[in-house]
Amino acid sequence: MSKVIVHSLFSEFDIDLFKAGKHFRLYEKLGSHPMELNGEKGTYFAVWAPTAKSVSVVGDFNGWQGKSHELNVRWDGSGIWEGFIPELGPGTLYKYYILSNNFGIATEKADPFARLCEHPPKTASVVWEGDYSWQDGNWMDTRGDKNALDKPYSVYEVHLGSWKRKENNDFLNYTELGEELVKYVNEMGFTHVEFMPIMEYPFDPSWGYQLTGYFAPTSRFGTPDEFKQLVDKLHQAGIGVILDWVPSHFPEDAHGLGFFDGSHLYEHPDRRKGYHPDWKSLIFNYGRNEVRAFLISNALFWLDQYHVDGLRVDAVASMLYLDYSREEGEWEPNIYGNNENLEAISFIRELNETVYGNFPGVQTIAEESTSFSMVSKPVHMGGLGFGMKWMMGWMHDTLEYFKKEPIYRKHHQNDLTFSMTYAFTENFMLPFSHDEVVYGKRSLLYKMPGDEWQRFANLRLLYGYMFTHPGANLIFMGGEFGQSSEWNYNQSLDWHLTQYELHSGIQELIKDLNKIYKSSPALYEKQFSQEGFQWVDYGDAENSVLTYIRKGHNQEDDLVIAANFTPVPRTKYRVGVPKTGTLKQLFNSDAKKYGGAGSKKMSVTTENEPWHGYDNSIEITIPPLGIVIFQ
Template identity: 55%
Template sequence: MHGAIPDQDLWRITHTGSDAPYRVLGAHATERDGVAGFLFALWAPNARRVSVVGDFNQWDGRSNVMQHRGDSGVWELFIPGLKKGEHYKFELEGPDGKLLPLKADPLAFAAQIRPETGSILHDEPNFQWNDAGWIEKRGEGDPRKKPIAIYEVHLGSWARVPEENNRSLTYRELAERLIPYVKDLGFSHIELLPVMEHPFDGSWGYQPVSLFAPTSRFGTPEDFKHFVEVAHQAGIGILLDWVPGHFPVDGHGLGYFDGTHLYEHADPRQGFHQEWGTYIYNFGRAEVSAFLVANARFWLEKYHLDGLRVDAVASMLYLDYSRKAGEWIPNRYGGNENIEAIDFMRRMNETAYAACPGVITVAEESTAWPGVSHPTYTGGLGFGFKWNMGWMHDTLRYMQQDPIHRRYHHNDLTFGLLYAFTENFILPISHDEVVHGKGSLLGRMPGDEWQRFANLRAYLGFMWGHPGKKLVFMGCEFGQVGEWNHNGSVDWHVLQYPVHGGTQALMRDLNRAYREIPALHERDCEASGFEWIVSDDSDNSIIGWVRKGEKEGDIAVVVSNFTPVPRTGYRLGVPHPGFYREAVNTDAGIYNGSNMGNAGGLFADEIGSQSRPYSLCLTLPPLSTIIFERRGEG
């Protein structure tokens, strides 16, 4: 049986960007001399012995001992007669001769549900895709110019089945219910919290063990592919949260894998996250970097996903992330930059964009690191987009103020525009903003019930009119009252009340306006597509700007009144004559507002204001945002 894997494939597992790690390693259905079975391969260079154990040999490590392939560090074994669905692990004897805890297959395509920790023989999921049209269309045009509005979802708690012990929906049930819901509201993408198999529900997927296996909580790998395909047939892209920044210390996982610190740094100052209690990958080891980049490629290629949002990028960039003096090791130049991690992220992005045209990668990066979403050939990290964490923190801090005090915090609204075009930004109101005692998004808003909902609607209108792509977490679209609970469900029952139904209706209309008004999305990432009208009216807590489309004269005017005081006769300068259609008014009666407004639109007066030749004489409802559209000629 020796030599089943070609030598060139063994060496390719060290090549970052190659698909060899998941094509060669793991467990693959195959035939040897006409006999069907599975070929197992495991990288464990420091082990003295490796065996395949499972139901098929009563978990006896003496039965199926693997053969060592020399300097490659790979062990291999063909076992005839095995069938899909059987459980297995690897038994390793460390370099000191001691047995290690049984290890799950790092390249397993399926895994058992907690509390069980075994891998499942599956081979690459067999699925006949019918989304070629979507994949081709996805590659057309520049994503920075598209109306990207993302609905972030934790699959286990989007909806539950109370009649069946409050279980979560399956992938196929989610395809039937979640996809139509998202399409109806007009979102362009769904972003999933990590679906890689993970042992602890409370990690929400951010501490995965089996990086190549979609969690069996909701069904099979084929079921997950079905979910993705149904989304594509509905015109919706699927983004997946991806976690290369750390991994859990569970005994069956990657930690101390072959009796040495194989995947993680040996020195805890480099290899252990004190904040999260997790290990840090050794990005400088070729096999580890190749393993991770192959994993990114695997999800994009094999599951047809439309992008990856990379979690905790800052923790990878900085060697001193969340560490005190003396708790970290400088790089070879004496700095705090993690050179190996930077190179890894660049290679990952280059591989993703080269292998899968039309996908996007997104960085959750909370610092001022330059060029996160700039191309690698200019010195950037190569991500397509970056979450704008500063904008989120500033504007939520502003909204939490009682309106009478907002005049003293006006800078929180305007500061983000100083750097809004330094990166390709996504404006995120994510799951992190509705957990750990922060309450719901609605709960951040001050005032009585009417004012809280008016504040929320005004904020959503402000966000959708602001430069940058959009992301909201499930429940925010209708003003969920309670904090998110991963063991429960979104509070769908509140939609019976007009205040919640009205907020949901506003979200639908905001997405429609964002999609249909070119000025609101075509130049989201370009400074030339934005122009202040009024940024200094802090006394009235009013803010307004122009968004410009690529066609001359195509503009949107966005104006927010963040006090409960209606303003009539408010003159706002505009750059062009003509009719300005009131595309969205967050105070409209259909959203459960007070129904003040401008009768569907206004013609510009030939009266100069704010250094512009024309102006609108506006009625600004209380706690509201209004978006006006003007189309260019021809």
């Protein structure tokens, strides 16, 4: 086997950008790149290891022997080791053997920029050269409009390893998912899918939230090109793709980023800032220029190379606060004496500015559970720059309310109405995510009180309320057909339940809610604006009824919504309306097709009887544990 030939893909300008933390296409330079040099085919390798005494490429081609293929360190102090090895090509298994100047510590590491990794539990990197031809030009040309904040955003959250499995419990691969998942999401009417992390991860019970291969789609389901094909097919079906992305922490696995070159290279050296007590993982050093460039390059990589339409950034709250999950004495205040992580905040702002500056048609979404202000406001206004933020307070308050027996709900009406006091402080997405259906929290269906009829009626009401509340929507897989059991990452969803009328009824309800959401401008044109919502009456706690109006740009599109949170039908219930005419019923959660009692569609004409502060009103029936929508 030939020895390493001195070669570089880096210009001096590249190095200057890298040192300054401003090189955001590092994946084009670092990592392994099959290429031809002076007429000879081989692979160029480059890795950042500034405290290394030597770095060698080891792999199946040299018997994993330490120093036979030693890379050359650059002269410019960048800490980058590089070189070209002839004859090596795609499919080569490799790692970096790093001997450190730090007490002679030796580490054997997977390539942080590898495009493909071995199937876990194996841990080697794989030289990869893709050859995929995208067919999603129409989507890419128009996605800026489809992804805009005044367009429908109904998201189906998916864990690829457990959405559906084969009879022997094997995974569906990316190609099979490209047929079955795309068809299903299209039929259900969701506008976007959100994949829980698909970057390579070593440990299945982490669900993908502890990454070791930041630039590699997990090999559990196939190759990088096959994952591209899955994204492509979703785009061709008019469905956007959001990826969960984890810049908040990474695991201590021996082959991963931790203690990479015998020093705290990627993680913060101070354990008070560099170790996460909840997840027993390491925290990135957001103040180090090269680490910022690594992370921002990674975000852009998925948007660039995989045509992804959005990044949902995991665990943002843990990044923002120095005392997150820490006791007194376990953290150190910042220079201003408070608990904000200024380096992480600076990183997040630069991330969002860079993402939107390079890919204006995408969205970033923060999973952020605290009252940190202006998360979804632009950086130039002093915000963090995200496009949206998960509305965790709404989710918590709403589920707590629905868990209560209806007889007690009149004492807790404020749990539902409180969200409107802050609903427009951020661009909120309403999530019923995977976190709500694990670890003994029960499925959404079994959070509901009462007998079987009441549970399903409550779930239909919950979804109707969700889709008519201001904000975008997210439902975790299985919730759309009322899965009975908690989510189990290690097996398929309980698809057999859809043969039963009540479960298939929930499916039909979600289909119709998605149709109504996408065809009703009042539900999305001003979904993040106070102008898009108006209470009719939030004070009828005695009957546990809420009535409200959703508004778009044109008054003719306005919707009147009435929700009854008790099992007692509200007949001849009068609702004030702002204009005269006939109102058509668009939706009734008690319809027979949804598993309800069969309430019929109806139209009502306004009467010249003042009510709720309006000159006119309508008289309607609100079904038990039901919600109705009129236009």
